[in-house]
Every structure is written in structure tokens, then in C-alpha cells.
Amino acid sequence: MDLYRKTIWQLRELLDRGEIKPEEVLDSVLRRIEEVNGKINGYITVLEDYAKNQIEKGLPEGPLSGVPIAVKDNICIKDQLTTCASKILYNFRPPYNADVTERLLNAGAVICGKTNLDEFAMGSSTENSYFGPTRNPWNVECAPGGSSGGSAAVVSADACIAALGSDTGGSIRQPASFCGMVGMKPTYGAVSRYGLVAFASSLDQIGPMTKDVRDCAMLLNVISGYDRRDSTSLKFDRPDYTKALTGEIKGIRVGIPSEYFGEGLNQEVADAVKKGIEYLSSSGAEIIDISLPHTDYAVSCYYILATAEASSNLARYDGVKYGYRTEKSSNLIDMYFKTRGEGFGAEVKRRIMLGTYALSSGYYDAYYAKAQKVRTLIKEDFDKAFEKVDVIVTPTSPTTAFKIGEKADDPLQMYLSDIFTISVNLGGLPAISIPCGFDSKSLPIGFQIISKHFDESTLLRCAYFLEEKFAVKDKKPPL
Amino acid sequence: MNYEAVIGLEVHAQLLTKSKIFCSCSTQFGSEPNTQTCPVCLGMPGVLPVANREVINMAIKTSLALNCKINNYGRFARKNYFYPDLPKNYQISQYEEPLSEHGYLEIDVNGKRKKIGIVRIHIEEDAGKNIHENVVDGSYVDLNRTGVPLMEIVSEPDINTPEEARAYLTQLKNILLYLEVCDCNMEEGSLRCDANISVRPVGQKEFGTKTEIKNMNSFSNLQKALEYEIERQVDILQDGGRIVQETRLWDPSSGTTASMRSKEEAHDYRYFPCPDLVPVVVDEEWIENIKKTLPELPDEKKQRFVSQYGIPEYDAGVITASKALADYYEKVAAIYNDAKKVSNWVMGELLRLLKEDEKEISDILITPENFASLLQLIDKGTISGKIAKTVFEEMYKNGKTPDEIVEEKGLEQVSDEGEIAGIIDRVLAENTKQVEQYLGGKEKVAGFFVGQVMKATSGKANPGLVNKILKEKLEAMKNK
Ligand SMILES: [Zn+2]
Numbered sequence: 013m014d015l016y017r018k019t020i021w022q023l024r025e026l027l028d029r030g031e032i033k034p035e036e037v038l039d040s041v042l043r044r045i046e047e048v049n050g051k052i053n054g055y056i057t058v059l060e061d062y063a064k065n066q067i068e069k070g071l072p073e074g075p076l077s078g079v080p081i082a083v084k085d086n087i088c089i090k091d092q093l094t095t096c097a098s099k100i101l102y103n104f105r106p107p108y109n110a111d112v113t114e115r116l117l118n119a120g121a122v123i124c125g126k127t128n129l130d131e132f133a134m135g136s137s138t139e140n141s142y143f144g145p146t147r148n149p150w151n152v153e154c155a156p157g158g159s160s161g162g163s164a165a166v167v168s169a170d171a172c173i174a175a176l177g178s179d180t181g182g183s184i185r186q187p188a189s190f191c192g193m194v195g196m197k198p199t200y201g202a203v204s205r206y207g208l209v210a211f212a213s214s215l216d217q218i219g220p221m222t223k224d225v226r227d228c229a230m231l232l233n234v235i236s237g238y239d240r241r242d243s244t245s246l247k248f249d250r251p252d253y254t255k256a257l258t259g260e261i262k263g264i265r266v267g268i269p270s271e272y273f274g275e276g277l278n279q280e281v282a283d284a285v286k287k288g289i290e291y292l293s294s295s296g297a298e299i300i301d302i303s304l305p306h307t308d309y310a311v312s313c314y315y316i317l318a319t320a321e322a323s324s325n326l327a328r329y330d331g332v333k334y335g336y337r338t339e340k341s342s343n344l345i346d347m348y349f350k351t352r353g354e355g356f357g358a359e360v361k362r363r364i365m366l367g368t369y370a371l372s373s374g375y376y377d378a379y380y381a382k383a384q385k386v387r388t389l390i391k392e393d394f395d396k397a398f399e400k401v402d403v404i405v406t407p408t409s410p411t412t413a414f415k416i417g418e419k420a421d422d423p424l425q426m427y428l429s430d431i432f433t434i435s436v437n438l439g440g441l442p443a444i445s446i447p448c449g450f451d452s453k454s455l456p457i458g459f460q461i462i463s464k465h466f467d468e469s470t471l472l473r474c475a476y477f478l479e480e481k482f483a484v485k486d487k488k489p490p491l
Numbered sequence: 492m493n494y495e496a497v498i499g500l501e502v503h504a505q506l507l508t509k510s511k512i513f514c515s516c517s518t519q520f521g522s523e524p525n526t527q528t529c530p531v532c533l534g535m536p537g538v539l540p541v542a543n544r545e546v547i548n549m550a551i552k553t554s555l556a557l558n559c560k561i562n563n564y565g566r567f568a569r570k571n572y573f574y575p576d577l578p579k580n581y582q583i584s585q586y587e588e589p590l591s592e593h594g595y596l597e598i599d600v601n602g603k604r605k606k607i608g609i610v611r612i613h614i615e616e617d618a619g620k621n622i623h624e625n626v627v628d629g630s631y632v633d634l635n636r637t638g639v640p641l642m643e644i645v646s647e648p649d650i651n652t653p654e655e656a657r658a659y660l661t662q663l664k665n666i667l668l669y670l671e672v673c674d675c676n677m678e679e680g681s682l683r684c685d686a687n688i689s690v691r692p693v694g695q696k697e698f699g700t701k702t703e704i705k706n707m708n709s710f711s712n713l714q715k716a717l718e719y720e721i722e723r724q725v726d727i728l729q730d731g732g733r734i735v736q737e738t739r740l741w742d743p744s745s746g747t748t749a750s751m752r753s754k755e756e757a758h759d760y761r762y763f764p765c766p767d768l769v770p771v772v773v774d775e776e777w778i779e780n781i782k783k784t785l786p787e788l789p790d791e792k793k794q795r796f797v798s799q800y801g802i803p804e805y806d807a808g809v810i811t812a813s814k815a816l817a818d819y820y821e822k823v824a825a826i827y828n829d830a831k832k833v834s835n836w837v838m839g840e841l842l843r844l845l846k847e848d849e850k851e852i853s854d855i856l857i858t859p860e861n862f863a864s865l866l867q868l869i870d871k872g873t874i875s876g877k878i879a880k881t882v883f884e885e886m887y888k889n890g891k892t893p894d895e896i897v898e899e900k901g902l903e904q905v906s907d908e909g910e911i912a913g914i915i916d917r918v919l920a921e922n923t924k925q926v927e928q929y930l931g932g933k934e935k936v937a938g939f940f941v942g943q944v945m946k947a948t949s950g951k952a953n954p955g956l957v958n959k960i961l962k963e964k965l966e967a968m969k970n971k
Contacts, residue, residue, distance in 0.1 A: 088537045101536065108530050110537060209536040214766035243541045243769050321766055324569050327580035328534050332632065348573055371571070371761035380763060 015040035016170045017488075020079050020227040023173060027078045034067050034078030037173075038122055041080045045125070045171045048491050052147045052156070054166035056085045057093050057126040066122050076234055077120025082172040084163050085126035086133055087218065088207040089113050096209050097141035098131045100329045100336045100355030110207020111239045112176060112218050119234045124172055128162030131357045132326065133178055133211040135159050136186060136429045137419065140359040145416055148190060149489035150455055154413040157187030157429075163221045164191035169491050174222040174231055178208055180215045181314050182409075182433025185445035188221055189408035189458020192447040192489070194228045194475070195221045197433075199466050200440035201246035204239030210325040212318035213244075215437040224485050225446060225476045229253035232468060248466050256469035257476040262296035264474060267401030271307040272432055278411045284449035284457045285407045291481040292405070292474070300401050304393040309386045310435040311427060316370045316383035317438075322360075323367030329355065362423065387438050394439045398464050403474055406432050408445040408458030432460060442468050444475050448482045456484075493693045494728070496721045497701075498656055498686055499610075499648035502663060503641050504673040505617070505681035506549045511638035512616050513540030513583065518640070520679050524622070524633035532638035534578030539767050542567070546640040547771060549672040550590050550614050551781045553642060556666050556788055557609050559594030561778055565771040571761045576619035576632050584615035586762040590771070596646075596666070597790065598658040599808075607659050608647030617641050642672070648687065648698070653717035657710055660684055661812075665789050669814045677708050684713055689734070690724045699724070700734040704748055706741045716741040720748050792817055800830035809838050815852040822859035827866050836866065840883050856890030857883075865893040873897065874904050878950055906953040911944070912960050914952070918943045919964065930969060937961065 015023070015037045026032045042060055049055050063080065071077050083089070086096045088106040090113075095101045109117070116123060130140040138146040138161025146161040148154040149169040156165040160177030164187035167175050177184040179197035188195025196219045203218045210216060220231035232253050239245045268289060273282060293299045331337035331351030338350035356364070370379040397404060409429055419426040436443040441462055448459035459478065463471040479485060511518055514531035530538045554561050568586035594609035619634040644663065650656050664682060667673040675682040689701035704720055707713040719741075724734055739748040787795070789811050796807035796817070811817045820837055824830045845852065865882060868874050874882060874897055885896045897903055905911060918940055919926055929936045944957050 086537075094536070096536070104536065106530070106535060106537065108535075108538070205537075206539050207537045210767075212766075241541060242539050243767065320763060324571050324581050324761070324763070327571060327573065328536070328578060330573065330575075330580060332575050333533065333578060334535070344575065368761065371763055373759050373761070376761075376763075 016044040016173070018173065019223045020076065020174055020230050023079055024075070034071060034122060037078055038063055038067060038080055038124065041124055041172055044169075045166075048149070048169045048171050049166075051152055051491060052149055052165045052169055052171070053144055054127055054146050054156075054162045054169065054171060055082070055125045056095055056097060056128050056141075056143050056162070059089075059092060059123055059125050062089075062092060063122045063124045066117075071120040071122065072118055074119035074121075074234075075230055076116065079121055079173050080124040081116055081121040081231075082125045082127050082163060082166050082175040083113065083116070083123060084129055084133075084160050084175070084177050086129060086178060086209040086211075087112060087176060088209070089123060089126070093126065094209065095126075095142070096132045097129045097143055098356065098360070099142045100351070102142065102336055104335050106207070108207065111204035111241065112235045113207060115235050115237070116176075121234070125166075127160070127166055127175060130159035130161070131360050132209070132322070133159040133180055133183055133216075134322070134359050134363055136182070136426050137414070137416070138162060138165075138187070139416060139420055140357055142357065147416065148413050148455075149491050150192060151413065151453070153415055154455065155190065155416050155418075157190035157409070157413065159183040159187075160195070160221060161187045161190075164188055164193060164195065167191070167221050167223060168193045168489055170488070174220065174227050176218055176231075176235070177221045178211075178216055178218050179433075179437065180211050180217075180318060181437050182430035184219045184221060185433050185443060185458065185460060186409050186430055188445040189447070189460075190413040190456065192450075192456030192484070192487070193221065193223055194225055194444065194446050194479075195219065196228050196232065196444040196468075196471075197436065197442060198232060198236055198468060199442045200437075201244050202236045202248065202442070202466065202468070204237075204242040204245045206239055206241040210321075212321040213325065214321060215314075215318055217437070225472060225479045226254065226257055228444070228475070229257060229472050251469055253468060253472055256473040258473060259477055259480060261292060261474055261477045263298070264292075264403065264470065265298045265300055265401040266292050266474075267300050267302040267397055267404040269302050269304045269307070269397070269404060269406060271304050272406040276410050276428070276431075277407060278451070280451040281407050281409070281411065281457050285405070285459055288448050288459050288478055288482065289405060291478060295477070302397045302401060302404065304390075304397060304435065306386065306389045306393050307435060310390055310438060311431055313383045313386040313390065314434045314438060315366065315427060316379050317387065319363040319367030320370045320380050321367065323364045323371065326356075326360065326364055331355070359423070390435055391439045394435075394441060402463065402467075402470050404462040405474075406460045406462070408432060408460040412451045412453070412455035412457055436462055441465060442471055444471050446475050446479055446482070447484050448478070449484060450487075492729070494690045494721075494725045495651055495693050496688060496690050496717070497648045497698055498650035498688045498717065500646045500650065500656060500659060501685045501687070502644045502646075502660065503683040504644065504667055504675070506546055506614075506640040506642055506672055507674060508543060508545045508549065508640055510543060512543050512546050512614070512640035513638055516638065520681075522635055524631070525635060527635040528637070532578070533634060534637075540583060542768060542771065543640065546614055547590070547773070548781060549670075550612060550642050551773065551778060552670050552785065553644070553667065553672055554591035554594065554612050555778070555782060555785055556670055557594040557596055557612065557644070559591035559609055559612055561591045561773055562588060563773050564588065565590045565773065567765040567768045567771070568762045569765045572758050574618065575630070576621050576634065576637070578619070578634060578637055582616060582618065583765055583768070585613035589613035590773075596659065596662055598655060598662050600652075600655050600658050605649075605655065607649045607655075610645040610647055612642060612644050615641050615643060653714045653721070656686065656717055657714045660710060660713060662789070665812060665814075669786055669788055671786075677710075680708070683708070686713070686717060688717060688720050688724070690721055690728065699728075700736050702734065702736065702748075703738045704741055705738060705751065712741060712743050715743075715746060716748060719746060723748065786814075789814075800824055800834075802831055802834045806831075806834040806838060809842075810834060813852060819852055819855070819859060823862045826860060827863035829866070832866060833862075836862070836883070840880060844884065844887050855887070857886045858890075861886055861892050868893055868897065872904060872906060872953060875950065875954055878904070903951065904953045905948050905951045906956060908956060908960065911952055911956050912964075914944055914947050915940070915957070915961055915964055918947065926968070929965060937965065
């Protein structure tokens with residue numbers, strides 16, 4: 013029995029009936045990791061001893077009891093390496109757990125590894141990692157997307173049952189789309205950021221990356237909820253998200269934003285997404301044309317705000333207290349310069365410089381303050397749209413997976429691959445990407461659904477319905 | 492040409508919360524390095540600050556006492572700069588949206604009352620401390636103090652003399668102590684003061700170029716530093732020079748200020764709203780609830796003392812300058828009904844002894860009850876006023892009751908007329924030369940006899956009786 017192929021809910025049934033044991037599941041997954049990780053480089057650290065130890069100590073009863081889960085390597089696990097794929101944190105072991113880590117452990121999950129990412133979650137291809145790029149299981153010449161490319165690749169390659177990623181501008185949804193699996197960015201404030209190493213605090217959100225929509229709902233049940241250690245965490249009534257998976261979508265009002273279906277959108281992607289809209293329409297959903305007029309400004313707005321916050325968030329990596337410190341330095345300033353110069357990769361440096369510039373006196377009003385205003389306009393676009401519709405559907409990414417190295421020298425082109433996902437982070441909204449088909453090169457295409465704040469249930473309802481219609485989830489990458 | 496100074500003070504007060512501003516670590520002073528830290532105040536990757544409500548309560552309390560307008564919407568900002576004792580390399584502070592603004596505080600200088608405006612009050616986190624002494628292989632960092640809550644109170648440039656600056660800081664300290672929001676210990680750094688200072692010809696409206704002075708860690712240092720800096724600036728201007736805008740450090744040992752950094756080296760702090768913290772929304776209800784907890788403030792208390800106890804304004808001012816002293820005074824006055832006599836003793840003996848020992852009223856061993864019963868012993872004639880001072884000192888040292896001390900030391904006043912008369916006879920007999928002088932018309936000599944009698948009785952003779960009997964005897968000799 014290839015247990016590693018299973019979903020959370022399938023394992024749940026087998027485990028609950030006593031047909032299999034957690035050790036067997038873990039063994040199966042560990043063997044699979046050994047088999048494929050050399051090809052995809054999805055893990056930075058495989059937590060074999062940690063996971064075995066968890067099982068030996070006895071797992072708590074819970075919805076994930078006995079299920080191996082991987083987490084992105086910018087999420088803290090007490091005493092385990094948390095590198096953010098950066099040289100500057102290559103040896104960092106936090107003395108604390110992230111809130112989501114605690115929730116996973118309390119739910120009985122077996123944490124089996126830390127996955128690769130673009131350094132400090134900055135990137136759209138998982139090429140910017142100190143530990144080397146991750147490869148797309150559907151075509152190892154291609155990038156898995158980013159920055160949660162490691163999590164996407166290992167879930168897609170069945171090298172874990174499910175994973176957590178983090179999404180600042182599309183970092184869960186775009187790689188989910190490239191790797192043909194399900195990835196969700198919850199409402200900002202629904203999942204605690206405590207213990208997630210910050211990239212851009214006002215945009216970052218942890219979310220589930222799973223093999224199907226049911227697993228996504230199950231994982232969201234575990235990781236979401238109020239945390240007093242995160243002041244942006246919100247108190248809300250958390251429903252059982254699996255209850256939303258009814259297959260029924262009659263009467264749901266679906267908005268199609270004209271701005272997302274224009275120039276630059278790959279034709280095969282457009283066709284696949286349009287097929288999804290037809291499924292919705294023919295099953296009783298109401299299709300409504302809407303407009304999100306400030307979409308054009310989203311990418312520039314995002315890159316100002318995100319880099320500004322990042323420049324400040326990453327200031328703490330200075331070699332004084334932990335992490336990498338330069339070998340030789342002549343004085344304090346020299347130590348700062350060399351530590352940061354040697355410790356950070358090119359993309360991170362580029363963003364720190366952009367952000368520092370955007371915040372500097374004389375440019376603050378022209379860039380940072382203006383971007384804040386644009387952010388408000390983008391939020392208002394969504395508010396207006398959601399007066400008329402329950403969900404908005406779009407492609408997740410304008411293209412399917414690109415070749416590794418293809419956009420590495422053209423950051424602007426790279427930034428545009430998040431063009432459909434970024435506005436959602438600026439608005440703090442929940443959104444999901446599910447696979448909706450394949451292009452002529454057999455690379456997966458992603459379908460994005462966006463809903464109102466804290467309306468993850470409607471989101472999952474639509475996603476579940478479409479997943480059944482698209483019927484591509486059982487197709488496996490050729491590894 | 493005559494010059495006048497224009498001074499604005501920035502005061503940092505450490506708030507007396509039990510825990511730090513963004514985590515639950517203790518704020519206690521003087522612990523072993525890095526024993527009062529956690530991932531949050533160490534600024535470790537992934538951890539997040541959560542604002543301590545008590546910090547905001549205390550800052551609101553202060554804002555109300557300083558007549559400030561409280562902003563309903565306050566935001567924390569990040570002030571970015573690299574420094575080894577600043578773990579995140581930014582400080583969480585308030586910038587464009589401080590907690591409160593536009594207040595004032597009143598001072599008395601040379602009998603004149605003056606209003607000093609408050610520009611703003613904001614809250615922020617403290618940094619840690621770099622340790623360079625007794626370290627062999629570099630420098631160490633102690634982060635116990637990082638995240639300790641500070642309140643910054645910025646005055647308008649309404650202060651014109653070093654005396655006014657001192658009065659302002661004294662009055663501010665007094666108010667903070669009354670509010671119990673800061674222990675105002677300048678040596679331990681829980682109250683710190685920087686000054687912006689410029690001079691201009693009297694009558695000129697525009698401000699001169701200012702300098703900022705740091706490191707004045709006592710009231711007298713503040714005054715001396717300002718005096719020095721005013722003179723320095725005036726000298727430069729009189730010699731036709733120009734003042735350089737810069738930060739200067741006060742050096743108490745040399746009594747001078749020296750340049751620390753000039754404006755050209757000033758930082759660009761790249762302030763922006765801290766995305767980890769939600770805005771502080773202070774509604775009317777919150778403010779009203781804190782208003783209810785406001786104690787009587789120094790000025791109010793002083794006026795009440797004048798009207799309730801009938802003591803002079805001067806006395807009331809001295810006694811209410813410290814809340815603890817005022818509380819003590821009131822306890823004594825509640826038992827002993829001559830409030831003026833109490834204030835005389837408090838201002839005279841008590842403050843003298845405390846000052847000599849450099850002690851606080853909180854250290855005192857004399858209970859209000861014992862204080863009152865000492866005064867009653869004088870009234871009853873059990874001891875003289877002079878002996879009472881000796882008894883008071885004894886009470887101050889060991890906390891015993893006055894009765895115990897009087898008995899132990901046999902200090903009870905001699906009021907036996909026969910005994911006193913006998914001693915006087917002896918004194919007169921032993922000092923015939925002085926008796927002759929007296930009889931010859933030099934009546935001042937009487938004081939000498941009194942002194943001798945007192946000496947003979949170790950001061951215990953009832954002075955009224957001594958005077959009366961002596962006079963009788965001397966008159967009798969005269970008429971003989
Ligand atoms: Zn702490």
C-alpha cells in the first residue's frame with residue numbers, strides 16, 4: 013500500500029479504523045522522500061528523528077493524529093533548524109514554536125520536514141535559495157513557482173501528505189498552480205503569524221497546501237483561530253470548514269473581473285479557466301461581470317509596501333546575536349556590512365535596497381505614502397465588488413510553470429507572475445488555487461477563487477464543486 | 492547686547508509597569524545580564540510584539556494630569572537604525588500619531604507662576620545596554636532593559652532660564668510620583684532629560700540655532716549644563732561666531748559640554764507605521780475610567796493644605812513637594828491638632844535629618860503616632876522644646892516611642908520649684924562676679940544664669956520656672 017499517496021482524510025479513515033499505524037505512514041513518506049527529494053530538492057531539512065520521536069512519545073488524539081505534514085522553512089519549530097533558505101540563518105534554531113506548529117502538534121500531526129523556499133520568501137520560483145533551487149515534479153526543468161515552491165513540490169510529488177506555506181503576494185497559490193495542487197491563503201488575521209519569520213508583516217499569511225480541497229478544509233480547521241501573541245490575529249467564530257463541502261453551488265454569485273482576462277494571459281490558461289466558469293454557470297451559479305479598476309497598480313503598490321516592510325524586518329540579521337557572522341571584520345560597522353553582504357542573496361539585497369529607498373526621507377511621500385493610498389483604493393475595489401458577488405474567480409497565474417533560470421535575470425518579468433494573486437494580499441482577503449487542467453506541455457493550470465473576509469466556507473464550497481468537475485486531482489506527476 | 496535663552500526639554504520616564512511594553516518579561520532593575528529576556532524582547536525571527544495595556548493606562552493618566560488632549564487613534568511606528576543593543580535594529584515608538592498632545596504644566600519661579608506647554612507625550616520601548624568594561628574579547632550586550640516601557644514628554648520651548656528648567660523638571664517629577672507611574676530615579680535612569688537650547692537677543696522673535704544636550708542625570712547637572720551652554724553660545728555670538736546645530740554631551744566632571752555628533756551625521760530613521768501592531772484606539776469610556784483613578788495632584792493638594800490646615804502657602808508647598816511627605820504630614824495632623832506646629836517640625840527637624848542621611852520619607856522609623864505624642868509631651872511640659880529635639884533624633888534613629896526615650900534617658904523636665912530654687916541658689920553662690928555685674932545694672936547677665944542652671948540639669952529644668960524663680964531671686968537681692 014503506497015500510503016504516501018493518500019490524502020489526510022483517506023489516512024484518517026485508515027488510522028481511525030486501526031488498519032494502519034502512524035509509524036507505517038511515516039515510514040512510507042520517509043521512503044518516498046528518499047526516492048524523490050534528490051530530483052526535486054523540496055526539503056531543506058528532513059525531520060526524521062524529530063518525527064519518529066513524536067510518534068514514540070505518543071501522539072495526541074486529533075484530526076491530524078498520525079499524519080505527516082511538512083512546513084515551509086520560515087515557520088519556527090522549537091530547537092529545529094529554521095533557515096528561511098538563507099545563509100544568514102543557516103544554523104538558526106529557534107527556542108520556540110510558531111503558533112501553527114503548536115496547533116499541528118496538538119492536533120497530532122507528525123512534522124516530517126522543513127521545505128525549501130525563496131530566501132526569506134522573496135521570489136516566485138524557489139530559485140533564490142541558499143540551498144539550491146527546488147524543481148517542479150511535473151517537469152524538473154521547470155520552476156515549481158514560489159516562494160512556497162518546496163511545499164508545493166513535496167505535496168505534489170507525494171513526499172508528504174500536506175504542507176504549510178506562507179503567502180505574501182501569491183507565494184502559496186502561484187506554486188500550487190504550477191505544481192497542480194491545492195493552496196490557500198486564508199483571511200489576514202485568521203491564522204496567527206507568531207513564529208512565521210516575517211517578510212512583509214502586513215501581507216504575510218500562513219496557509220494550507222494540500223492534495224485536495226477536503227484536506228485543505230481539514231488543515232485550515234487546525235491552523236486557524238485567535239492567538240493573543242499576534243496583535244493582528246482576530247477573534248472570529250471558526251466554523252467546521254469541511255461542512256462547506258456540499259457539492260452544491262446553486263445561487264452563488266460569481267464575479268468575473270474584466271481586468272484579469274486581458275493582455276498577457278496565456279490562451280491555454282484562459283481556456284481552462286473559462287471552462288470552470290461554464291461549470292459554475294451551468295450548475296446554477298450566477299455569473300456577474302465586475303470591475304476591479306485599480307488592478308493595474310497592484311504590482312507596483314505591492315513591491316513598495318512589501319519591500320519597505322522587508323527592509324525593516326530584515327534589519328535584525330546583523331551577526332550580533334544569532335545566525336551567520338562574517339569571519340573577519342575590523343569594527344562594528346564593518347561587521348554589519350560584511351555579515352549582511354555575505355549572508356543575504358541578490359534578490360533579498362535588491363528588495364532591502366528598494367524598501368530602504370521607498371522609506372527614506374524625501375521619497376517617503378512619493379512612494380510609501382502613495383502606495384498606502386493605492387492599497388486603500390484596491391481594498392475599496394473589492395468591497396464594492398463584494399456588494400454584488402459572493403466570490404471572484406480568476407486565473408491564478410498568467411502562465412504555467414516557466415523554466416528554471418528563464419526569468420532569473422529579469423526581476424520585473426518574475427514579479428509579473430504574481431499579477432493575479434497580489435491584490436488579494438493587499439486586500440487581506442482569502443483566496444484559493446485549485447488545479448483546473450493542463451497545458452499542451454502537460455503542465456498544470458491553476459484556478460483562483462477569492463471570497464470576502466472570513467468567508468473561507470463559501471470559497472471552499474466553490475473549490476470543492478469545481479474540483480469534482482475538473483476531475484484532475486488524481487493525475488500524478490511523472491516522477 | 493542682552494541675550495535670552497530658549498529651552499525645550501525632552502523627558503524620558505520609565506513607566507512603573509511590572510512587565511515590559513511588548514512582552515511579559517519583568518522590568519526589575521539590577522538583575523544579572525540577560526536574565527529578563529524572552530524571544531519577543533530579543534527580537535528573534537518570527538516573534539511579534541503585543542502592547543501592554545497597562546503602559547497605555549499610565550500614559551493616559553499622565554496625559555490627563557498634564558492637561559493634554561488625548562488622540563483617540565494612536566499608532567506605533569518603527570524607528571529604524573542599527574545598534575548592537577537594539578535587537579530588531581528598529582525601535583518601536585510613536586511618531587506622527589502620538590498618544591496625546593497640546594498640554595501644559597505650571598511652575599513657580601521666584602514667586603512667579605508660569606505655564607510651560609507640552610508638545611506631545613508618546614510611548615516607546617527602551618534599548619539594551621552595551622558592556623565594554625571588564626570584558627576581554629570584545630563587547631557584551633545586556634538586553635534586560637530592551638522593551639522596558641518609556642514615556643517621552645516633550646515640552647514647548649517655553650523655558651527661558653536654567654532655574655525654570657529645574658523647576659519644570661522638579662514639578663514634572665513630582666506629578667509623575669503622585670501618579671505613581673514612574674519612580675523618577677535619575678541615577679538608575681528611570682527619569683532622563685535632554686534639552687534643546689538656543690539663545691537670541693532679547694526682543695528678537697526668531698529662534699537662534701539650537702544644540703541638543705544629553706547626559707544630564709541629576710537636577711543640579713541639568714541646571715549647570717544649561718548655565719554652561721547658555722554662556723558658551725552667548726560668548727560665540729558676541730565674538731561674531733555662529734552656533735553649530737549639533738548634539739552635545741554634558742560632562743559633569745569637567746563641567747562642560749562637548750560635541751557628540753553634528754546634524755550632518757544625523758540619521759534618516761525611515762519611520763513608518765509598525766505593521767505588527769494594531770492601532771491604539773482610546774475611546775471616551777477608557778479615558779473616563781482613568782480619570783476616576785487620578786489622585787489629587789501637587790497643586791490641588793497644596794491649596795487644600797492651606798485652607799484645611801491653615802498653614803502658610805510656603806509650608807504647604809514644601810510639604811506637598813513629595814506625596815509621601817504630604818501623606819505623612821496628614822497622618823500626624825490628624826492626631827495632633829496644631830497643624831502649624833506639625834509643619835514646623837516636619838520642615839525643620841524631619842527634613843533636616845532626612846537630608847543629612849540622604850534618605851526618603853518612606854525610610855522613616857518614626858510613626859505618625861509617635862510624632863504626635865512627642866509634640867504632646869512638649870505641650871504637657873514633660874519635656875522642653877529643646878530636649879524634644881534630642882528625643883526626636885533618638886526616635887529617628889531607632890523608632891522608639893518618645894515616652895520610652897524620655898524614661899530611659901531620664902529626660903523628664905524638672906518642674907519641682909524647690910529643686911530648681913536650690914540649683915539657682917548654688918549657681919548664684921558660685922558666680923559672685925556675675926551677680927555683682929547684674930546688681931550693677933547689667934541685666935543681660937540673667938541669660939548666663941539660665942544657661943548655668945540648664946547645664947547643671949542637663950537641660951531638663953523647666954525653662955519657664957527657671958526664669959520665674961531666677962527673676963524673683965535676683966529682684967530680692969537687688970532690693971536687699
Ligand atoms: Zn521579553
